[in-house]
Amino acid sequence: MSKKNQHVVPHGNDWAVKGAGNSKATKVVGTQAEAIELAREIAINQGSEMLIHGQNGQIRERNTYGDDPFPLKANYVGSRRSPDLIGAFFGVG
Template sequence: MSKEEVTKNVWVTTHGDQWAVKIAGSDKISKLFDRKEDALEYAKNLAKKEKTELISQKRNGRINLKNSYGHDSPKTKG
């Protein structure tokens, strides 16, 4: 994958009492939500649009969801 093809994952993480949607590598928050479900829906649409991966964290910081919406390598049967 060339540098031009590098995709930035979409993260759902906490921000105080709210849920933040962020793009990996950016210090800025794309959008804040009161409910995690709303943040996940927004992040899912963004990840699909950008053909990248959606990663979600629990309040304790542990990853609890990973979904890819693009650039998967094909699986080979062995």
């Protein structure tokens, strides 16, 4: 089984889950929430990413369930920078 990223995309009045590069949808469902649940299960199983597109087609969220190609650096905790990093930036301590 290949590790294709899973995309949740609008599909007319419904929502679809599509593997990256696939022309056909894996499944079409009635709500975005259903599509997200299915795409998450597939991405976890494959160790890939899930990309959620908005109604306009733009990616609005991305979640990694395998090896993260861009892991957080040790100097970051969530979205807050460590005091050492801030101090180094301002030339303090």
